[in-house]
Amino acid sequence: MFALARSPVALLGLALVLAMGLIALLAPVLPLPSPTATSILDTYLPPSADHWFGTDALGRDVLARTLWGARSSLAIGLGIVVIGMMLGVSLGLAAAEAAGSLFEELAMRLVDIFAAIPVLIWAIAVVGIVGTGATQIGPVSLSNEAKLVLLVGILFFPGIARITYGLALAELKQEYVDARRLQGTGSAAILFGDVLPNILSPLLVQASVLVGIGIIIEASLSFVGLGVQPPMPSWGSMLADSKQTVFSGEYWLSLFPGLAIFLSVIGFNLLGDGLRDLFDPRRRTRLPKETA
């Protein structure tokens, strides 16, 4: 983590991500008007000292709604990646260890099938079919947000599984892994104790970028009304509301939530880029090859 200080890009990304995280955590205790309180006397107020980001068609405070929007956005973006990573990393590692077996073949074909599913369309279709209300699966009741996290997380897993598989396959060919096997170390200990730590860096880079994509997907679904449900504020649905005002000029309705998405996504992208630069050995001073 100290290494981050060496990369200004990563640092900027980290700062943005932390800022968004703080806003999400602190939104309930900040001195803000309620994000859902309507006021028919205060509709479409432009930004002012009272309402820094102005108010919307129902007189709700756009600043409060934007800051509260960080909560669902980050929670869903991170949730998606956590699910995707858990599935993808375990399957990728297991398939690599079982190279040449029928299990590897089946696992990777499963990955192919899931990889052939266009995420956004399927998310729209599935939510569209099962509905945006809470869905009962056995004893568990899933809110629409939880459904989204699960669904998109599962659709994210093939990408992560493929990367993990490729990296682990290369790592398992290293001599030190054979040395561990000769010591009588079991597969699980080798995979999690030796292989995973060595391939974690590129996986983290990937995870960081995927959180950004997850945030955009959440916003897109909320934009078409299939994501976070009102009255809970979400950047995507705020943008959907703002669409009517493009011609009448209430720019603040689309500017601020859009900027919020942009800044959080670029935060995770910069963090990923910075990490990549730090981890990539080719980035370090290049000397001409010399062999003896």
Added chain:
Amino acid sequence: MDALLQIEDLDVRFGTFHAVRGVSLHLARGEKLAIIGESGSGKSVTALSVMRLLDGAARTAGRVLLQGEDVLSLSASALRQMRGRRVAMVFQDPMTSLNPVFPVGRQLGDVLAAHTDLPRAARRARAVELLTQVGIREAERCLTLYPHELSGGMRQRVMIALAIACDPALLIADEPTTALDVTVQEQITRLLVDLCRARGIGLLFISHNLDLVGEFADRIAVMHEGRIVEMGEAAQVMGAPRAEYTRKLLAAIPRIGLPGAGRIPDTPVVLETRAVSRAYPRARSAVARLWDRRQVQALSPSDLRVHAGQVLGIVGESGSGKSTLARLLIGLDQPTSGSVLLQGVPLKPRDRDERRALSRRIQLVFQGSQASLNPRKTIRRALSEAMQALPRAERRSPGALMELVRLDPALLDRYPHQLSGGQRQRVGIARALATSPDILIADEPTSALDVSVQKEIIDLLQALQRDLGMTLIVISHDLGLIGTICDRVLVMRAGAVVETGEARQVLTHPATDYTRALLASLPKGLAGRARFASPA
């Protein structure tokens, strides 16, 4: 002096790294000059500076005069006309040096187009002629082939054809045979020397192998830490070296001398194989294997016997099956047929306990590249983990293991990348010895190391084998190495054992043509000059 190339006070830095420090040398028309050095000596950087091929990070000072013109101050277009036309270069690895997506004919044609006005048809004819000159028989067919469809030796021949396509006055060859097998190495060296002699091309030959260049070079320059420590006639440098460093290099060359006393073992057999073989399915995926049942035979049924306390050498070129055999001997892989017997009992660890029990009897030393140690674990951790199979009472301290391989225990808290290649390989040996095995297998233990370090590792292995009374199996492509330390030798080729016997017998009176060819292709230094004296 009719100087073709004159380097004056060349100095190259990369940031704080001072790669070349005041190198001066000259090369006359048609002369063959060799630059010798280990990794980091600055020999390749010197060669690349002549062509101005160093990347932007390099800061270069001094003068490089090619036919009287300073290369370092040429304009971009003059430089382009010089490269390939007046001076050309052959690189180490022909696989990565040829463009993988264009056929050979296209690559040759483009070079000719860059420097001549030949029409297309004439370029094609010239390409065929060039390929024939570098010893490619089916030159016409070769034009349509991609680099990956050629063998290593063929690729290097194509690379040479590209280099001589426009009749350069100077040819620079940077370790042109290092990536190749011994038998091919001899052919390629011979081709380069013959071509340069026939066409009066000056040759600057960069190598780490003194015995190789000793056979043909007119003069030899020895580089160490960016400086030329000695330069002179080949006979003088090889025969009566003046610099301490040259003497050290010469002493480090493994030469087949009087191999081990040839102890006739009356000790029992500890490890043997009975008609052991290994075949791999051609199809990688489990499903494709359902209909594609073709197999690749990596190892044909082979027998071998190792007696306790003996040193056995297994020698072979790439693809000979020697590494497959090593993996079978250690139980990392299971044979397709036949069996490996450890003191008469089939070696087939079924579970973790058996694997652990086995780890106390037989161990493996790897090539000693970066990858032989987990980059994220300290040396202390690597050595402690190696003892996990032992009961607590029997575990030694990591420090004691370090002392066993003559390493400073202060290095214990370092990470692998903070060690030199030689230190890393010593740690690798310590790790293998952690469980005090009776049998140690060393798979190419020196191939990732510099010549002078190779010698240290060999000496260490020999000393340990003697002191601990271990059985040692050394696997190598290097007949010189095998010849120095082994009691018995097993020669492998294309997945089969071709000859086996007492080291002295095999190396002095080989019974098969292949072993004879292997021995003949070993570079022999000044003693080998006779064969280069006239064109083949």
Added chain:
Amino acid sequence: MQVLTRLASALMVLFVVSAMIFALTRLGGVSPARLVLGADAPAESIAAFEAEHGLDRPIAVQYLAWLRALPAEGFARSYVTGQSVNQRLAETLPLTLELVTLAFVLAVVGSIALGSASAYGENRWPDHAVRILAMAALSVPGFWLGLLLMWLVGVQLGWLPPVGVIPWARGVWPHLSSLLLPALAIAIYYIGAMSRLMRASLIDVLGQDYTRTGVALGLSARTRYAYTLRDALPPFVSMAAMSYGYMFGWAVIVEMVFNLPGLANALLTAIFQRDYPMIQAIVLLITLVFVLASTAADLIQRALNPRLAT
């Protein structure tokens, strides 16, 4: 042989995916009969409706029947509107195809230019500029950019029509110009992603031994650029082909922003009307394009790489 296996596996994927979406429409929601006939319809009419449309059969049988009808008759009729699904697709698909193709062209041309400028000016100002631009392009949500463009270029500057589509009949340029803003909104992410890949791929090739060989042999700058581009192309082509499939997803959102009567409109209407056969058809169609795109990516990759070709 490899081509055949690849096509077979693409077919396999389509089969599994269509089964999944079929199962979802039958198991996931409310019975279509209830949707059409209303919540308080008597049980007999529900049963009659289900029998009429074969909904009372086991789901596997329904799926096979649907699959069997597909090649000859295409998709069935919508229960909700009674309209032919084929007909509706024929009305809406062309516009979406045009839009995505235009976005694809923008992305490919833009990213080759930007990526080359960046790689050849590595660590100098063109590189820095392109990298910042690409990073921004990757992070901006396309539909928001669409809104901004609509406001700025369409409303404030009045250069291009802000919403809707101008038919071909009114001329080629008016038609294309009305699609330009939405196409840019779809393409923006891929311009970012693909120019970054182009840059990385070119820099990788420029650092290879064989590039150094080209320099050492004195090849002309033009020949070397042609070599380098050719060497760097396979991963780029592969990503471009994949992107074509992905862009359909973003097109759905962007069409909604710009009020375009394309596939998105049809899909979202179908979702709000719970028109399962329609949803099923559209999702399957887009998945088909997606699978075709990734199959093409794979095959082109093979064709471009002589080591995989034979």
